[in-house]
Amino acid sequence: MSRYWSEVVRGLTPYVPGEQPKLADLIKLNTNENPYGPSPRAIEAARAEAADTLRLYPDPASQRLAQAIARRHGVAENQVFVGNGSDEVLAHAFHGLLRHGKPVLFPDITYSFYPVYCRLYGIEYREVPLNDAFEIEVDAYLKAPNGGIVFPNPNAPTGRLLPVSGIERLLEGNPDSVVLVDEAYVDFGGVSAVPLVQRYPQLLVTCTLSKSHALAGLRVGYAIGHPDLIEGLTRVKDSFNSYPMDRIAQASAVAAIEDTAYFDSTRNRVIASRGRLVAGLQSLGFEVLPSSANFVFARHPARDGADLAARLRERRIIVRHFRNPARIAPFLRITVGTAEQCVALLAALGEILAPRGVASSTAP
Ligand SMILES: Cc1ncc(COP(=O)(O)O)c(C=O)c1O
Numbered sequence: 001m002s003r004y005w006s007e008v009v010r011g012l013t014p015y016v017p018g019e020q021p022k023l024a025d026l027i028k029l030n031t032n033e034n035p036y037g038p039s040p041r042a043i044e045a046a047r048a049e050a051a052d053t054l055r056l057y058p059d060p061a062s063q064r065l066a067q068a069i070a071r072r073h074g075v076a077e078n079q080v081f082v083g084n085g086s087d088e089v090l091a092h093a094f095h096g097l098l099r100h101g102k103p104v105l106f107p108d109i110t111y112s113f114y115p116v117y118c119r120l121y122g123i124e125y126r127e128v129p130l131n132d133a134f135e136i137e138v139d140a141y142l143k144a145p146n147g148g149i150v151f152p153n154p155n156a157p158t159g160r161l162l163p164v165s166g167i168e169r170l171l172e173g174n175p176d177s178v179v180l181v182d183e184a185y186v187d188f189g190g191v192s193a194v195p196l197v198q199r200y201p202q203l204l205v206t207c208t209l210s211k212s213h214a215l216a217g218l219r220v221g222y223a224i225g226h227p228d229l230i231e232g233l234t235r236v237k238d239s240f241n242s243y244p245m246d247r248i249a250q251a252s253a254v255a256a257i258e259d260t261a262y263f264d265s266t267r268n269r270v271i272a273s274r275g276r277l278v279a280g281l282q283s284l285g286f287e288v289l290p291s292s293a294n295f296v297f298a299r300h301p302a303r304d305g306a307d308l309a310a311r312l313r314e315r316r317i318i319v320r321h322f323r324n325p326a327r328i329a330p331f332l333r334i335t336v337g338t339a340e341q342c343v344a345l346l347a348a349l350g351e352i353l354a355p356r357g358v359a360s361s362t363a364p
Contacts, residue, residue, distance in 0.1 A: 008120070015116040018320055027317040027344055029335040032156075032185070032295050034214035036269060036338070038252075039262040042215065045255035046248045058247040060238075065250045068257045069222050073194050079224055081233040084244040086184055086208040086221025087113060089233070093204060095121045096236040097178045097229060098148035105141055106150045109134065109158060109328055111182065114150055123147065134158045134289055134297075138166045142173040149174060152182040154190050157322065157333040159291030167193045171200040178229065180204045185293035187212035187267050188274070194224050201226040211294055212267050213256045220245070220253040270294050274336045280346040281334075284353055299330040300353070308332055308352065315348045 001010070018031035062082040070077045083089035094117040098104050101124075106114045108127035118125040124147070128140045134155075141149050149170065154161045171179055181193045183205055197203050204225035210216035223233060237244065256263070274296065278288050281298050288298040299305060309321035309332055320333040334345065 008122075012119060013116065015113045019318065021318065023316070025316060027337065027341050029337050029341065029345065030318040030320045030333075031216075032211060032293070032335045033216050034211060034266065034270065034294065035336075035341060036214055036266040038214040038218075039256045039259035041259045041262070042213075042218075042252045042256035046218075046252040049248050049251035053247055056247070058243055058245060058250055060242045062245045062250050065220075065245065065253050065257075066222075068254045069224075072257050073192075073224055075194065075197065075224055076227070078227040079197060079230060081223040081225075081230045081237075082245055083221050083223070083233075083237065084249075085210065085219040086182070086206045086223075088219075088244060089206050089221045089223045090114075090180075090182065091117050091120075092233045092236040092240075093178070093180055093206070093223065094118065094123060094150075096232045097204065098150070098180070099123050100147040100177065102145055102147035102177075104148045104150060105146045107136055107155060108325060109155070111152050111156050111184075130155075130158070134160055136160075136162045136166070138162070138169050138173075141170060146174070146177055148178040148180065150180040150182065152184055153193070154185045154188075154292040156185065156293065157295070157320070157328070157331075158289050158297050159185075159293040159295060160289055161190050161292040164191050164193055164196070168196060171196065171203055175202060178202050178204055180206065182206050184208045185211055185295075187263075188271055188294045189292035197225050201228065204229050209253055209256060212270075213253075213263060214266065215253065215256055218249050218252055220249050269339075270336050273339055273342055276339065277334070277336055277342045277346070280342065281349070284346065284349055295333055295335045297328075297331050297333050299332070303353065305330045305332055308349070311352045312345070312348055315351075317345055317348055319345075 065082050066077050066080040069080045099121055103124040103126040105126050105128050108129045131137050136151055179202055183192055186192050194205050204223050206223045209220040278296055281288050286298040286300050288296050305321050309319055312319055322328050
């Protein structure tokens with residue numbers, strides 16, 4: 001605390017990102033990164049860009065990248081906004097599109113950055129409980145006037161998907177404020193709401209290259225929506241930072257998006273690994289929520305979530321555990337790793353769960 005801090009800073013409760021440990025030889029399954037790495041073409045494009053043009057400012061509008069994104073999704077270029085990770089895109093959306101003096105609605109169990117943005121921008125919010133199966137209940141969002149509705153689809157950290165029919169019902173019943181669907185994980189088995197932007201001017205869909213394109217380190221995210229929503233985001237961006245996307249990020253992201261063969265092969269490997277991971281966890285007695293993401297949310301009926309996470313850590317495997325809200329404290333959120341990483345995780349859990357003195361048959 002400093003007397004130089006503004007009142008805003010004193011009132012903040014910043015987001016706490018998943019740990020990025022410096023230790024070698026860790027199996028890191030805590031921040032939903034992609035285990036396979038980005039397209040070699042994306043790395044080559046980054047190298048070429050770095051070799052040549054870094055003395056010049058980048059294109060403030062990220063036009064080539066916006067065009068590549070527009071082609072990928074079959075929308076017009078003026079329906080695309082690009083930002084420094086989808087976190088920045090989300091922040092601009094809260095600031096520019098969701099601050100209307102009425103509460104913004106989002107699930108009680110969801111991406112924990114949403115309440116952080118609300119506090120940063122002085123936005124009132126209300127958390128709408130997921131049902132007992134950890135699903136979004138559309139009707140619960142349609143009861144009161146709101147300043148906007150936000151949720152990830154698939155939701156995080158549950159991995160559960162709301163079908164597009166549910167999103168459409170939400171849009172039909174909520175024409176007067178923005179509905180923001182955060183599709184950070186949609187490429188791992190979800191169905192995108194992007195086609196609906198042509199019919200619903202209040203729909204904004206955000207996406208990221210951090211997960212399915214394995215470019216978390218590059219910081220590239222984007223939003224797709226009606227040109228008026230995009231113009232609003234651009235006004236916020238141009239009042240904040242003209243150049244959030246550096247030259248390397250723009251060039252590399254274009255190459256990653258255009259390498260569709262690599263994208264398909266790695267995301268299919270993640271999806272296949274997820275199937276094996278879920279089966280392995282279930283055979284160890286875990287209850288696993290149906291996941292459409294590159295992570296699973298699982299609890300063991302007889303074991304404490306925090307204790308399991310700590311014991312995995314002793315074996316140099318890191319997963320994510322949330323103490324709050326209490327309803328999810330028994331769960332572990334486990335990123336789907338490579339086939340080998342999943343085998344190592346299951347072996348470690350087998351050891352941890354084995355009665356004392358009994359050697360586990362799945363131990364490595
Ligand atoms: C639901 C959700 N949305 C958005 C993000 C932000 O992704 P990025 O800023 O890397 O694009 C994350 C990151 O984990 C996330 O889980």
